[in-house]
Amino acid sequence: MTTILELREKLKGLYANYSTYIEIVLKLVLALVCLMWIRSAFDGTGIFSNTYVILVSALLCSVFPLRMTPLISGIFIVGQAFELGLDVGAIFAVMFLIIIIFFFRFAPDDGLAMILTPVGLSLGIPAFIPLCVGVRKKPTAAVAVIFGSYVYHQILRLNESRAALAELPLTEFMDRFDLIFINLIANRNMVVGMFAMTAAIVITFAVCRLGFNHAFEAAVVFGGVVYVVFILMGNSMAGSTFAVPSVIGMTLVSTLLALVVEFYFLSLNYKGTEKMEFEDDEYYYYVRAVPKMYAYKRRIQLEKEEEAAEGGPAVEEVPDIAHPDVNSVDFERKLEDSLKNL
């Protein structure tokens, strides 16, 4: 346990000192994961599947704010959809516009949850993102997760009907629309999954805010249990067809992963070094603000290193108080100094 805690402290320290670079790398990795998933989900061959375009876009995401990653991922999804047909692309574009108008205008920070939910679903760990969202975000983020799930199933639907869509000409628009859209009533697994995710987010959020010891860990575990319970209820009452052993196994994996992520990242307040520039009438100031704890630790470490380099701590010469050399003391000067101090 001590090793784990030490590692956590080291991570915090590392982030405090190199936050700028770490953020860039993390954003790059995140964008790459999203864009590579989109490429594999659509299995396209056009410009949006080109590795070079994906790398350049991921690099752009790494230097822009985090909000840009969902936006660029959305553009890639729409672009990939256009490769399947003008009507498919138009429908995806309209779908994203509706999502932006009715939801992301009010909660722009939840875009990441929406774009990571399909990634979690395709990796077979559907409860992972809802559990993380429940710990870190508000329950309104459940809407983003629901949209993410819908996008995932819509892409699955397109993949199923890809061959049929390629054969049908654009003029047969009625048949094409039947192939493009998901039948919401028939797709029970999607609807039950959405309910289970929402329940997991709400419960995780609620338990986290109870504030008892280890509330975060308990919230993640409880959220996982609620997810499984909702899936089982869906199977028995709503006609969904989830394979129960696999759902339980993957929820267990999701919960363990969420616990690790929560322990190292979500429950901590990572403070990074900040750089600022400002001026007044007399000076230009270039300020580098380092989180206090790490600045202090670093100072102590530097002092120790200096001492070690000098061959141990410097020993001051202690005056012999018992036998002072009376002749060597300049009493007149001492008197002047003390008067100055007065």
Add this chain to the structure above:
Amino acid sequence: MIDQERVLLMTKLARFEKGRKGKEALQMHKYYRSDFLALALIKTFFLTTIGYGLMLGVTLLANMSFIMDNFNLINIRVAGSMILIGYLVLLGLSMAVGYLHALIRYNRAKKLMREYLSDLEKLSDM
């Protein structure tokens, strides 16, 4: 001679101005409360109208085969009034959410700005 306290205060102000919340608060501070809320409502009205139009279009497209098969059976007046009622309900909900969202944002920004302005005053008195 550099005044350490002054530098600390200036750093605090610079952090606020550089941060996302600070930038938003400074932007909102340019508006009166009523103007800001009115602008948010106007924006919500237009966006909801566009969004509802798009939603309606997608729904019609998704159910195109059903509509074409049962076109003679559909009562245009009932369908039209349902579409209108749906629009009004959605508009009402959106306006309420938009108003509350703008109000909360404005009040939060005002609180931040009050602190920022008092720090600015302290700085000018130094």
